[in-house]
Amino acid sequence: MKHLILMLSLCLGIGAVQAQFHEKLQGKAFDLEANKVQQGESFFLDGWYKGYIKLKSGEVLDGVSMRYDKLNDQLLYEENGQYYSAGPSVVQFHIASDDALYNFAKGYPKIGKFTDQSFYEVLHDGTTKLLKKHVTNLKSVKNEEGILEKMAEDTTQYYVIKDKKISL
Numbered sequence: 001m002k003h004l005i006l007m008l009s010l011c012l013g014i015g016a017v018q019a020q021f022h023e024k025l026q027g028k029a030f031d032l033e034a035n036k037v038q039q040g041e042s043f044f045l046d047g048w049y050k051g052y053i054k055l056k057s058g059e060v061l062d063g064v065s066m067r068y069d070k071l072n073d074q075l076l077y078e079e080n081g082q083y084y085s086a087g088p089s090v091v092q093f094h095i096a097s098d099d100a101l102y103n104f105a106k107g108y109p110k111i112g113k114f115t116d117q118s119f120y121e122v123l124h125d126g127t128t129k130l131l132k133k134h135v136t137n138l139k140s141v142k143n144e145e146g147i148l149e150k151m152a153e154d155t156t157q158y159y160v161i162k163d164k165k166i167s168l
Helices: 002-025
Strands: 049-055 060-069 074-079 082-085 090-096 101-105 120-124 128-142 148-162 165-167
Touching: 002 049, 060 090
Parallel strands: none
Antiparallel strands: 049 060, 049 090, 060 074, 074 082, 090 101, 101 120, 120 128, 128 148, 148 165
């Protein structure tokens, strides 16, 4: 009986932690199929990778399965087999792929169509910062059968921030 009570309390505790995790990220359901492109890739990496997320409050959530969506400039995360787009409380995230650690952050000065809510890959973080902006745009192309398909077209831009000013 003691073991049953212990197991039940552990299961309830784990569920509460997961709900709290989801609540902190202010996630909204994300439909991967509805956002799929027929040609090219709209994600930064091919798969889902573990990493950590830093929130506005300074809290860090570690071990999150995530992916960066370049098309919509948003962080996606997976929890219990469901996919979500993270809310505005996320200010930084790190993705540990099989061969590298990628650091993304937001909160930089506005430039062109990018706002302080846009995520950049941080290549150097010092008094002078070097940022890399990954962007995917969609264009419609006809396939071999003459049917219009969405094709992902990637661009990359580099920015330097010095004295709180951003430039190409």
